[in-house]
Amino acid sequence: MLERILAGDERALARAATLIENRASGASDLLRQLFPHTGHALITGITGPPGAGKSTLVDQLARCYRAEKVPLGIIAVDPSSPFSGGALLGDRIRMQQHHDDSGVFIRSMATRGNAGGLARGTLDMALLMDAAGKRAILVETVGVGQDEVEVARLADVTVVVLVPGMGDDVQAIKAGIMEVADVFVINKADLPGAARLEQELRAMISISPRAADTPIVQTVAGEGKGIAECLSAMREVHARKKSDPAATWLPRLRGMLRERLLEQLPEAELEKAAREVANRTTDPYTVVDLMLAQIKRG
């Protein structure tokens, strides 16, 4: 299976993707063996508030990549909710057109109840696609929950999509999202307010030591405008970040470790502790100390 994946066999890739989705027992051994063959793809996370046009942008970026014959992976990340099924239907139909293209491999990821697991699973899926020869991987997150930001943060390059005219709280949304943005896209840039939004972004960027050279790209994704510029901004940032690849792996390792640590604790014990704290039989600080000691004893 390993060799078939490395050779780019689509059926082996699909089978491995299902192993990862199901967190099957063989998945982690496979990922371990695939890992030395990764590091060749540009993994881009696309995030931003609802209505910003993330799906349309992903669709257009996919076209751009395919016009260059770049082998492509797309991961659509569902929020962890019983309601997500219908919400993504439109996106799935839109992506369908890429389905007949054998150079494009598309998968959705859902949380199945575990927040940390979504980011880890998405990263594993992206690494699998990387090892299988995909040279660009687009990770689109739906919604604005913590899971989505966590996922976006694990990409090589994170694109934050905004639209003009987002109202009073635009300062706040930009502040929260600023940390994870490597590239800003002002989509629907034909709407009034695009120039002002860009000005505001530049003003904010200019006072941030980290983000001072964050590119801002204007697009009208629905009409395919600005997509090539977006792609070259992504590539530029990636080239720049490659000089410090450890910076990409630090949050990834932290996330993986956090999730593994939480797996150590039996849920029943946590529930018992929650009851005792709720009754004020004990206090949460003492409980957490005890649990920490217990995890250490193993």
Place this chain on the structure above:
Amino acid sequence: MLERILAGDERALARAATLIENRASGASDLLRQLFPHTGHALITGITGPPGAGKSTLVDQLARCYRAEKVPLGIIAVDPSSPFSGGALLGDRIRMQQHHDDSGVFIRSMATRGNAGGLARGTLDMALLMDAAGKRAILVETVGVGQDEVEVARLADVTVVVLVPGMGDDVQAIKAGIMEVADVFVINKADLPGAARLEQELRAMISISPRAADTPIVQTVAGEGKGIAECLSAMREVHARKKSDPAATWLPRLRGMLRERLLEQLPEAELEKAAREVANRTTDPYTVVDLMLAQIKRG
């Protein structure tokens, strides 16, 4: 200090709040001693997308509480960003009017670089206010990042504020936020589309076993309309949830534990590992296994 806090002394409360903000060494002992005196306040988290009018709603709820002479705490949670300072200025001015009211205690919380820490710090602050005799605590989150949802999730009751006409992705935002909502507020309900939004929400709620009785309240917070209804919905939900207080403490304990676990790992070691993984000298799965073993050895 303990006794003065329990007696409701505002200066002792302010000093203790600063200890918690700074994570001073004495803070956790103090919190441990205060804990048996908590559990009397209704802690409400207010969250929702930018532009929904969260600050205005908090302001109006504060008026409502004060009209009933309920001792009140307000916690404004900043996103962790160098840009957040200015963003909250408007809110701070708005809250200023409550500052002369000695029954109202107001604090802002910022992350200082640690995501998990914000939720823990906010909970500690709320518990402090609870022990000091505040009987209602409003936690307003700004922005849409993971930290904010995490904070909202730690409240006794979480209010999700939406507005009509949020566009195409409204399904997605509702899906992501659905899990944490105990009360839905449709604010700016005088805008077109309020009835349709309520219909959509009801349709979604009706198929969720957990959320089937989630109240939906229409407000025009700017004009003070629907605020009393919102408050009684909060109180109803709280009364209902009190029958299973452990359910509130389970995610809280999990969050506290996760943060404490991550503190165990020296940052320098994580950075070294990130470099090795980035070079493909090793793989992330092996690294995380080793770190886990190391934490256990202590």
